[in-house]
Amino acid sequence: MLRLTALSIVLALAVSLTSAAVILENGMPILWAQTASQVTELPIQNGIVTPDPWHFLNRMSLYRLMIAATDPFMGSMGPTATENPMWGLPLQLGWMLTSGRLADPTGTTTCGHQTGDTMCISPESWWGCVNYFASAIPFLSxxxxxxMGDQVQVLMQVPAGVEGYCTTYASCAAQYPDVISKWDAFFQALKAAADSPLPDNEKKDSLLGLYWVAQMASTYASAACNARQSYYSSAEVSFANSWLNSAEYIAAAHFQSNFEKSVAFITPLPGRILQEGDSAPNIADMTQEENHTANTHTLTHSCININTIVSAMCSVTTREKGREMLEQLLLNPSYATSSFLSIVTGMTTSLHNTGLG
Known part of the structure; x- marks a missing residue:
């Protein structure tokens, strides 16, 4: 199941040559049909599940398995089959692949490049490293x-000579206890939600809150990847940092990163690694949407104080309003950043005046 067909290899090569990143194939995340639909389809040695998170299909399989396993507990998220907030993760990983961000940035190997194994995720890739904290570690939790079934033991494979990545639940709990505890809390809450007497909108808001707390714990821990930013241009580093920073706002709003909304948010992301001299919104070989997204990420990183956002998003109602504003800011080129700032500031002031903030 995890072997690439010749057609998929051609597809992977083709999308890597285009400017705009391709994240969908037949209406699903890129190469989804090639991933594992059962835990038993992952590599197994001596009864222990041993995924290779440095192979794109294995890492994508972790997401497919987590989504399938958690879907039965996501009833409060909405009526369709794609409301699970974890859909944002495989779509994001697909964008990283097709935009070239999982390839070896040092140029010393062909990992992830067209001249080598296009499914290889380089341990030297900053993007691949950051994503490890949002894929391998949640799966272990x-x-x-x-x-994943009763008493399933998991050991993540690691390339020879590579150090610093935890590979088991115990080692990740020792190395990154906050990350593991936050993901544990989210998965435990999912199971408990079935018996919760809360109305669905409050249950949904609570679960999304725990989900984003776990996501942000992974993001903070991924500071361990920072040295890898030295392999990229200043333009790419600036975009990468603003991309990380945007997660703060999305988390504060308890954004529901379901399939549909995640596709809308991820599709306009820059379809290639930014080079020195790239300056959004005037990058010639990128679409208007890519330029807008790259520019908006930079603006939000430099202009918006996260404390202001968190202060405003302190209730179910204000978070719902915040989610609407974030969608406008990131997807509507005519929606000025100043409009977003003024509305958030007004919300914060009003809440403080009424004693609700």
Whole structure:
């Protein structure tokens, strides 16, 4: 199941040559049909599940398995089959692949490049490293909490000579205890939600809150990847940092990163690694949408104080309003950043005046 067909290899090569990143194939995340639909389809040695998170299909499989395992507990998210907030993760990973961000940035190997194994995720890639904290570690937590079956043991493979990545639940709990505890709390809350008497909108808001707390714990821990930014241009580093910073606002709003909304948010992201001299919104070989997204990420990184956002997003109602504003800011080129700032500031002032903030 995890072997690439010749057609998929051609597809992977083709999309890597285009400017705009391709994140969908037949209406699903890129190469989704080539991933594991059962835990038993992952590599297994001596009864232990041993995924290779440095192979794109294996890492994407972790997401497919987590989404399938958690879907039965996501009833409060909405009526369709794609409301699970974890859909944002595989779509994001697909963008990283097709935009070339998972390839070896040092140029010393062909990992992830057209001249080598296009499915290889380089341990030297900053993007691949950051994503490890949002893929391998959540999967280890999900398995520990019983979502992959009873007493399933998991050991992540690691390339020879590569150090610093935790590979088991125990080692990740020791190395990154806050990350593991936050993901454990989210998965435990999912199971408990079935018996919760809360109305669906409050249940949904609570679960999304725990989900984003876990996501942000992974993001903070990924500071361990920072040295890898030296392999990229100043333009790419600036975009990468603003991309990380945008997660703060999305998390504060308890954004529901379901399939549809995640496609809308990820599709306009820059379809290639930014080079020295690239200056959004005037990058010649990028679309208007890519330029807008790259520019908006930079503006929000430099202009918006996260404390202001957090202060405003202190209730179910204000978070719902915040989610609407974020969608406008990131997807509507005519929606000025100043409009977003003034509305958030007004919300914060009003809440403080009424004693609700």
């Amino acid at each position: 999900a398995a520990q909490q019983g979502f």
